[in-house]
Amino acid sequence: MKSVMISLGIIALSTGCSVMGSSGEEGSQGSGEWEHPDYDSTLIVSNISELLDAVEYANANRNVEILLEDGTYQLDGMLWIDGYNVGFRGYSGDYVAVVIRGEGMTGGVSHVFNVPGDYFAVQDMTIGWISNHAVQIHGNSDADYPYFNNVRFVDTGEQMLKISTDFSSNYSDNGIVENCRFEYSAGIGPQYYIGGVDGHQCRNWTIRDCYFYGIRSPGSDLAEHAIHFWSESEGTVVERNRISECDRGIGFGMGDSGHGDGIIRNNFVHTTRDVGIGLENASGVDVYNNSLYTENYVNSIEYRFSGTSGGEIINNLANGAIVSRDGGSATLASNVTSAESSWFMDADSGDLHLTSSASGVVDAGQTLSDVTLDYDSEARPSGSAFDIGGDEVY
Numbered sequence: 001m002k003s004v005m006i007s008l009g010i011i012a013l014s015t016g017c018s019v020m021g022s023s024g025e026e027g028s029q030g031s032g033e034w035e036h037p038d039y040d041s042t043l044i045v046s047n048i049s050e051l052l053d054a055v056e057y058a059n060a061n062r063n064v065e066i067l068l069e070d071g072t073y074q075l076d077g078m079l080w081i082d083g084y085n086v087g088f089r090g091y092s093g094d095y096v097a098v099v100i101r102g103e104g105m106t107g108g109v110s111h112v113f114n115v116p117g118d119y120f121a122v123q124d125m126t127i128g129w130i131s132n133h134a135v136q137i138h139g140n141s142d143a144d145y146p147y148f149n150n151v152r153f154v155d156t157g158e159q160m161l162k163i164s165t166d167f168s169s170n171y172s173d174n175g176i177v178e179n180c181r182f183e184y185s186a187g188i189g190p191q192y193y194i195g196g197v198d199g200h201q202c203r204n205w206t207i208r209d210c211y212f213y214g215i216r217s218p219g220s221d222l223a224e225h226a227i228h229f230w231s232e233s234e235g236t237v238v239e240r241n242r243i244s245e246c247d248r249g250i251g252f253g254m255g256d257s258g259h260g261d262g263i264i265r266n267n268f269v270h271t272t273r274d275v276g277i278g279l280e281n282a283s284g285v286d287v288y289n290n291s292l293y294t295e296n297y298v299n300s301i302e303y304r305f306s307g308t309s310g311g312e313i314i315n316n317l318a319n320g321a322i323v324s325r326d327g328g329s330a331t332l333a334s335n336v337t338s339a340e341s342s343w344f345m346d347a348d349s350g351d352l353h354l355t356s357s358a359s360g361v362v363d364a365g366q367t368l369s370d371v372t373l374d375y376d377s378e379a380r381p382s383g384s385a386f387d388i389g390g391d392e393v394y
């Protein structure tokens, strides 16, 4: 096989490389690092034909990492990844310099990566210009442990990262999405059936330190949330994300399609048409220390339907209301809903760091054992007590 690889211009670099370290905190919400089996081989590619050959090799062989040299890789069909432990990484580490793309949001390429395999990973690149999803993880094939780091998702015809289900007993477990960007280059999407991360039947997924921009519908129907987990997902952790100019922010559950326990903490959420954080039939979800700036809608946080119960909504800072709808219940404490745009560094772009105009916020929060950091990953508390909202300043 090695001679074939060399004839394709692909070099086997090494064995057993790139193993991520163990966090030592496995199982604690949101603190885990991605772990995966050792790679047996690493392939370097520099053009589309080498990439396609490398994908074929990786699908036929387990534990392969593919490094992409700087450049644009133009697809004329999706990359189907059913191999085990197949990783893609921009070699330079610069997500701008490595692009895998389709033929646009109305073009003939539906996905960049369509993934039924376990331990799929993509890092350090831009992916998009695609008619459906930049990535689809097949929970229906029990695809577990996917990993995304330093990836720009851009201009997709539907949801940018989709985790699909067939409503069987299969769950997609333990996905991590970190340091990624999800954005429409025009500041608005092509239709309403779009979203950032859209997860069905996911278990113990973490979305952290990501940026979402312009996930907005051009018509009267709303776009899906920037981050949405439903269809009985559970154990989701959403933290330290910045959402800017999106129709809806973070949603756990929707209508009869619920969500189990989870945590939403230290996010900055700027929405332009609807709720910043919405819980719908979401049981035992805690909403801690988020900052929300909500335009053209009265409620910043809604907890909705009788299946929403047992959670805590504490230390949040918002300009809109925090309300129960349709029989939802939660424990509320130490929230401030009188924020003004001047309290934030740049409310209209979702920079919800506090200014000196903020009032009744610094050191006014409760101590929460599940919140040890702020939006900036700085330690809480600073000063005498927790600040309210995502940003700890004093």
Ligand SMILES: [Ca+2]
Binding pocket: 142, 143, 144, 170, 171, 172, 173
């Ligand atoms: Ca699973």
Ligand SMILES: [Ca+2]
Binding pocket: 362, 363, 381, 382, 383, 384, 385, 386, 387, 392, 393, 394
């Ligand atoms: Ca403080």
Ligand SMILES: [Ca+2]
Binding pocket: 374, 375, 376, 378, 391, 392, 393
């Ligand atoms: Ca801070």
